[in-house]
Amino acid sequence: MKALLLVLCLLGVNHFASAMNHSGMIMDEKGMIMNANSDKLPNDCKKISENIDITIHAGHKHALKFNGKMFAFDNQEWDVKPCAKINITFINDDQIRHQLMIHGLPGYLYPEGMFHLELNGEGQLQASLIMPSQKKTYLVHCELPQHMEKGMKAQLKVDGGDGDLPSIPGLTAPVRADFYFVDWTQLSLSVLVFSALLGCTISFFIILNRTRIKDLFTKYLIRSTQKGG
Numbered sequence: 034m035k036a037l038l039l040v041l042c043l044l045g046v047n048h049f050a051s052a053m054n055h056s057g058m059i060m061d062e063k064g065m066i067m068n069a070n071s072d073k074l075p076n077d078c079k080k081i082s083e084n085i086d087i088t089i090h091a092g093h094k095h096a097l098k099f100n101g102k103m104f105a106f107d108n109q110e111w112d113v114k115p116c117a118k119i120n121i122t123f124i125n126d127d128q129i130r131h132q133l134m135i136h137g138l139p140g141y142l143y144p145e146g147m148f149h150l151e152l153n154g155e156g157q158l159q160a161s162l163i164m165p166s167q168k169k170t171y172l173v174h175c176e177l178p179q180h181m182e183k184g185m186k187a188q189l190k191v192d193g194g195d196g197d198l199p200s201i202p203g204l205t206a207p208v209r210a211d212f213y214f215v216d217w218t219q220l221s222l223s224v225l226v227f228s229a230l231l232g233c234t235i236s237f238f239i240i241l242n243r244t245r246i247k248d249l250f251t252k253y254l255i256r257s258t259q260k261g262g
């Protein structure tokens with residue numbers, strides 16, 4: 034009976050291990066690497082042209098410099114030579130899940146044309162990929178719901194790329210800019226006109242009485258200094 038249990042346990046462990054590392058995917062409790070490629074050359078490359086180390090941070094703090102965005106990578110664009118080998122260090126600075134996905138790669142090397150790194154929370158992963166020789170711009174993004182729309186979008190160019198992608202924070206304009214609808218009612222219009230008139234009145238009052246206001250302020254300062262002394 035004990036021997037049977039031991040065999041079943043071993044089979045279970047073996048099955049679990051194979052599930053965590055199969056067909057180009059490595060997965061553990063920290064995150065996932067899918068379709069990494071450090072040695073297979075694309076068909077149009079005779080050799081690796083350059084070896085580049087790129088560190089990419091992901092997190093909400095990198096979106097602070099972009100108005101209206103919530104998530105971002107620390108960089109929005111990279112440019113590499115044709116047939117470059119890119120060694121990526123992906124660092125998640127947030128406590129939530131983020132991905133680094135590169136799309137449009139050749140399917141015979143990268144299933145579904147995709148290179149995919151994922152971190153379930155703070156931490157880092159390293160993986161490599163080899164780019165084809167074609168002059169092209171690849172989409173880099175996080176595919177979690179709303180993360181790309183909220184700013185986690187970038188582009189990877191090979192040989193200068195074949196154009197720019199839209200809606201890259203700080204780089205390119207969106208296809209359709211956000212429109213924030215204002216429901217103008219009689220009340221909201223009245224509040225707007227009243228605020229504008231009030232602002233103008235206060236500004237005119239200050240301009241017309243600037244000498245008197247200056248005198249009063251100076252007197253107040255002198256009195257405060259004398260009291261303090």
Ligand SMILES: [Cu+2]
Nearest residue numbers: 131132175180
């Ligand atoms: Cu994300």
